Amino acid sequence: MATSKSRAATSAATEPDAAVQSALRTLDAEGSGITALAAALQSDLGPAFAGAADLIRDAKGRLIITGLGKSGHIGRKIAATFASTGTPAFFVHAAEAGHGDLGMITPDDVILALSWSGDQPEMKNLITYAKRFRIRLIAMTADSSSTLGKAADVALTLPKAPEACPHNLAPTTSSVMMLALGDALAIALLEGRGFTRKDFSVLHPGGKLGAMLKFxxxxxxxxxxxxxxxxxxxxxxxxxxxxxxxxxxxxxxxxxxxxxxxxxxxxxxxxxxxxxxxxxxxxxxxxxxxxxxxxxxxxxxxxxxxxxxxxxxxxxxxxxxxxxxxxxxxxxxxxxxx
The missing domain is CATH 3.10.580.10 (CBS-domain)
Structure with missing residues (x-):
């Protein structure tokens, strides 16, 4: 019969391997999401992606990115990437928008709204505001028939993919797909504008990146x-x-x-x-x-x-x-x- 000491030793030896196997399953699930996203871009998602890029590029104002929960966190990062690569952008929290932050958005702007379900009730005020002032709206959602998807001028419909969470609940794969599609859109605009390293240096004067971009x-x-x-x-x-x-x-x-x-x-x-x-x-x-x-x-x-x-x-x-x-x-x- 194994002693408590030997059981503890066995447990300590197997736990790291279990953690690594869990990590590999997570990466495999999230990688499958990116693969599905790439396939979608070569199919139905491609024209919508090009249309979204055109809307953002032709806007007289800024790109307003909005979202809630995990989608909101991803939206903040996407907004930062756009801003740092030549597309003026900032994040507006969808819930706060209905409490005065709608005043940050002008008719010359374009809104990129992130919501996996597309039916979050907090988005209602923002959708209504966009319609009232004819502000162009891009949706990034998994359901083009959702409230957000139907209201959008362009719907970037993400392919369905299982979350890395074993309960298929915690936003993991879906968050990675949103982030990747946001990055892809920002880089497409960067390349379309001919944004150079010298342009980049103007926006990144600090830190190691700023040092790399000194003249x-x-x-x-x-x-x-x-x-x-x-x-x-x-x-x-x-x-x-x-x-x-x-x-x-x-x-x-x-x-x-x-x-x-x-x-x-x-x-x-x-x-x-x-x-x-x-x-x-x-x-x-x-x-x-x-x-x-x-x-x-x-x-x-x-x-x-x-x-x-x-x-x-x-x-x-x-x-x-x-x-x-x-x-x-x-x-x-x-x-x-x-």
Whole structure:
């Protein structure tokens, strides 16, 4: 007969496996919901999705997202995604709408209402308001014949899928499907507008993401800190410039101030000879060096540095052909980009 101690040990050994198996069942159920959603987009849901995107894109006002319960929580996240990707949007709680928050919504706006059943009574005031002021209404629901589905100008009808909850009650799969469809709609509008990384940077100045979206001009060293020498300079003088500025390189400019070459530590090794210090920089420099511009995003600069063959750790910043700064990979790292 097993002792209480051995039973406890056995239970402790099996509980983690049971938890993992439960997690896998949840992910499988939610993944099935996404699969069903993708299939629906290639069928009846596709035209409605395109129509919803058109309504939002053509709106003179903002996108108002509303919902209750779990759908409301998902709606808040979808609103944040839209706002951060170039579509002005904010969340209005459906219940609070009937207590004064309807004043936040104007006839120029478009409403995206989330409700799995489509028959929540709290939606009634919002639907009535939309009809009264001819505000375009998009429904995201599992029942196109529901009150919300019938009232909508466009109904994004989600395919039926079992919840991950073993009782098929707690909103799990349904919440993931709503979130995924909201993300898909936001990204479709982002791509349709040609929203770029630079546009993104305007809306994300803080945190690690903000650091990734800084411009090279925010990180570069300028003025006397930039190591530069003119054509015809003796290598001995160029080496002093390289050493004093501490970037391991020196840019070479012509009489017009245009950048025409660069000398790096690697160039010194490749041209090492007894009379190297007496030679002119023209003989040693690498012509047409790789540069970056002040308007390059920090994350794009890091991509360039990481993909360069041979490897580089520093780039001269040029405006056209004119050197205006210099940036080291350490400057990028200090800014918190990587």
């Amino acid at each position: 090279v001009r925010d990180l570069m060293h300028t003025g006397d800190a930039v190591p530069l020498k003119p054509l015809g300079t003796r290598m001995s003088d160029a080496l002093v410039e390289m050493t004093s500025k501490g970037f391991g390189c020196v840019g070479i400019v012509d009489s017009s101030g245009d950048l025409v070459g660069i000398i790096t530590d690697g160039d010194l090794r490749r041209h090492m000879r007894p009379d190297l210090m007496a030679a002119a920089v023209d003989e040693v420099m690498t012509k047409n060096p790789k540069t970056t511009s002040p308007d390059t995003l920090a994350i794009e600069l890091l991509d360039t540095i990481n993909s360069s063959k041979p490897a580089v750790t520093v780039l001269i910043v040029a405006d056209g052909n004119k050197p205006v700064g210099i940036v080291h990979v350490h400057d990028v790292l200090r800014a918190g980009v990587a």
